[in-house]
Amino acid sequence: MAYVAIADRDHHLHDPDTFITKYIWSQDHKVIAIQYGVVAIGVGLIALALSLLMRLQIGFPDLFSFMTPYNYYQYVTTHGMIMVIYLLTALFLGGFGNYLIPLMCGARDMVFPYMNMLSFWVYLLSVIVLIASFFVPGGATGAGWTLYPPQAILDGTPGSDWGIVLMLVSLAIFIVAFTMGGLNYVTTVLQARCRGMTLMRMPLSVWGIFVATILGLLAFPALFVAAIMMTLDRMIGTSFFMPALLALGETTDTTGGSPILFQHLFWFFGHPEVYIVALPAFGIVSDLLSTHARKNIFGYRMMVWAIVAIGALSFVVWAHHMYVSGMNPYFGFFFATTTLIIAVPTAIKVYNWVLTLWRGDIHLNLPMLWATGFIFTFIHGGLTGLFLGNVTVDLPLSDTYFVIGHFHMVMGVSPVMVLFGAIYHWFPKITGRMPNDVLGKIHFWMTFLGTYAIYLPMHYLGILGMPRRYYDYGQTDFIPDSALGVNQGITIAAIVVATAQLIFLFNVALSLWKGKRADSNPWRATTLEWQTPDTPPKHGNWGPKLPEVHRWAYDYSVPGDEADFIPQNHPIKPGEESLRVAGASRK
């Protein structure tokens, strides 16, 4: 069958002619990426504000009369859920995935642009439903972001009448949105790469996003299943997760259900979710480090293998979140072992980032500051993960502030460092303007030092034994008064970090308005997105002819070449081969 794909394709690009089709109902992956980004950052700011409210309560428990336990648990829950799902997942995959995949692979757009557009609008709907849960009777759910039943759907928890239902519905809608986007990302990587772009020539950003999307497509169904079953338990009284209960003096009609089943489902999604956020960050940071150190990423093959291996292993470690959940205790042996095995490929990635700096030509540009900041925070967060992943060490630390410190370091601060690095890095390409360097540096230092001041002490409060999700500690024998002092310090640091994010917003606005015009490749990078004929790239990205790729993504400082980078689409020069071989063997 003659299916004239490419020629056909150009007709199908739906060249936008009105404002609405160009910026609102747009099918252009770049516009969709920006829409995703703006909504994700917007909802992230809400989550940031919620975290400040929580911190005010923990730091100054006697001061703010509007903070009741009811509000507190609602804020805790919504903060967590937004940050993990609606900000990080959406921004990395919906935002950067959308923007980078077609550009880095040399495609004109995503494979299914219409579905891609729907993906964003459905995502927006899920966000609206989530926010709406604050305004229904009883307000948002306060079940903690893990939403463990039976508690999440019983009366003793805030928002157990409507808040929890809207939360579950919102998650289900989000998963639909993710599916539509995810099918695009995977299929585009597999089927729409330009000539010469083999899989092993793809930049690591694409690898990270690609594998993360596959994880998402396989893992989100678990959350979907859990959400459906819990909604049914709540709405019509099935007993999937509900055993026979007596709660607050009332018995339920349910019988035999298993609360632990929910936890298995939740974490079967929840652990891959960690890597859904982390793998794109790993990929993007590799590209940032390589570009700004003017050196190829060290051990590219190892890096790809590590991404794939981490992705695969992430499906067999989930129950390390459940060591003290009352599950069959013998599972502990298995999951501790798999969890510590996953540390090996992760460690290799860290070594290779550091070895990329080694013997490089490091330009500490704004994105590079964030990338190196990431190495530090990720080492910290990764190492504390070895405590919690090891079943016995987890015993005294589980459910304490150590856990809070750990996961904020590893999946809060670290990915956010990459996000900011990436935003500053690609800002010139996305907007055609350079971000303000001074403001960006202030933003970096406040965020980097501020977050460390927040999370380092938290680990020690956890070791001390302070449990998480406490509204107030009252008079607890083993918690010294000095711990309250620490909490006040943490709260103040959190306020500083939050202020820094306002500086970021100001920077974005200022740079959009008055920023220096950027040329098409300000960082002198090799990857395809910097080689577009226009900046920002026009609809269809490449003008009349698709690019052709002649080399891998990391030809920086190739021996014998006078420039310190050769873009991927530059043909081989005569004699280059021999120079390269000589250079590589000179070590």
Place this chain on the structure above:
Amino acid sequence: MALAIVIVLLVAGSLLFHFLSPWYFTPLASNWSTIDFTVDVTFWVTGVVFVGINLFSAYALIKYRHRKGHKAHYEPENKKLEIWLTAVTTVGVAAMLAPGLVVWGDFITVPDNALRFEALGKQWHWSYRLPGDDGEFGDTEVRHMTVDNPFGMDPEDPAGQDDILIADPVMHLPLDQPAHVLLRSTDVLHNFAVPQFRIKMDLVPGMVTYQWFTPVKTGTYEILCEELCGIGHFAMRGKVVVDEQADWEQWLARQPTFADTLARPVGDAALGAANYAVCTACHGAQGEGLQALNAPKIAGQEDWYMRRQIANYISGVRGADARDVFGLQMRPMATILANEAVLENVIAYMRTLPDVPPEQTVFGDVERGAKLYTTCGFCHGAEAQGVWSTNAPRLAGMSDWYLARQLENFQQGIRGGHETDVYGDQMYMMANILKDEAAINDIIAYINTL
């Protein structure tokens, strides 16, 4: 350059913080020194890696910073180096994992001579059960649970009759004897954690989980719930008291069996009327209360709450604080009811008194009070009617001025401050969510509308 220096400073600062800060494990009070050992091993291995990699990258950042004319080295990969790094990492990981697995094996293997007891969690309260002389726990089921049978004991099961029931959230354990804790929940997930023992395990409704430890130091240790269990999660506290063997046996002998609780005398209202005469002077003939004498309305209050308060007055848990002027007056009165039969008679009589709503004396912002009351309603009930399973007494239709004073007393620890007053301790934490002066009036104004 600055970044490299900052990284070095952060590494140094982290190490100093680790070694100098006062916030570290509480002194160990159980046999689980092996758990601490695994933590130490992990600290050493990860610490070396943390310092090593960060200093290396700081060095690289300085040494290879951009200088004019300098070009980066071209090296796509170095197989030998990568294999070495992988091997060393694997050894480090194994060094942490191996002791972890061994100790976990110990943790899930309960010694044969362990003392078995059950910890029963419910929103937001702990109670305990020992198997009694026959060494066997009786059957329990949720459908048996009532105000008179909070453990849900099967009354037909002979094995349950001698089970020792400890309804208060304070458990005593003998020193140096392994304790095997069976964990059961009636409503949601809870978690039995004692930081000094390093142990922690969830309670899951519908199944029985377990953990074990041997207490090796006498003293009182707090049990914290460490699995979010609803709005009162942070106030769900229990205690483990570790006694010398002899003290423990004495304590044990005082605890009632299930059969004992079934045999509680039935009150006789007619006899109670005579005993109640003493109370009339302050609380009024109809139990309606008298503000002038600072005596609250008692008619219509729940039986189980009366029993507990009288017991608290007698034992000095309540009314012993010098600041509690009116409580001090009540104490000697309460001792009249020290005899269980007398107490039951009086309670039976009080049940016959008419429940007339008292006059409103506290006014405030009802709307704000309604918002604040949301939290209170979880325990006291949406209608402030009182809920036995959360140990929360009735508030609606009771003396409002008295509620105001009690809230103030709770906030200042005048009430609930006694170290064995575990219910009061909970209310102490909850009273402190009212952070400004108007709040108490607002909330009581709202309760007056119920």
Place this chain on the structure above:
Amino acid sequence: MMTGLAIGLVLGVTVWWVLIQRLKDKPWERQGVIEGSQDGLTSSAPKVGLWVFMAMVASLFLIFNGAYLMRMGFGHGELVGWVPLDEPGILWLNTFVLVAASGAMQTATGAARKGDLGALRTWFTAGGVLSVVFLAGQLLAWQQLAATGRYGVSDPAYSFFILLTAIHGLHLVGGLVVLGRTAAQVWRGLDTENVVAVGTIRQTVRLCTTYWHFLLLVWLGLFTQLSIT
């Protein structure tokens, strides 16, 4: 647990395969445009998209399957309140209808390949109608179960039965939407000169058929599991 291992295994095999095939490349040594590599968007993109989607749906049903087994009591070592369901006999008939639908779709694909518009119309529509019959049969099965009055909502075997058949049915409904749109095009008549339009129809018919076979497989799996437990 079992689901996890199953997915882990599938993923592991895939990864191993990809590793062997592609990832041994040393990309810095291979220079220039590599011949045989793809050039822009390929014609098989919708097919790949469908396969990725089916992988996701497979994951969904495998996870449901895991939840089902766990709720039955696997991993707890005891069966808690699980009363096996008496499946209505009509399910056998439904199964037969769905097999027939799949067969009709397969025939339609053959007709599309040969360019036999008449046969394509007949068989493609037959596939759709049979699927609707299947769905109606499923509804009937629900009714029969409800009519026995033996099962309350809190009965886990019953609620799982309804939930699983409903999710499967919804996936079929989704397929029917695509099928309906394509069938309308086929009936409206085709400009046989328009290579692109004909190609698109052919591809859609083929993809529908793949999806129908897939849903049939899922149903057979579900039916087997529901019957033996």
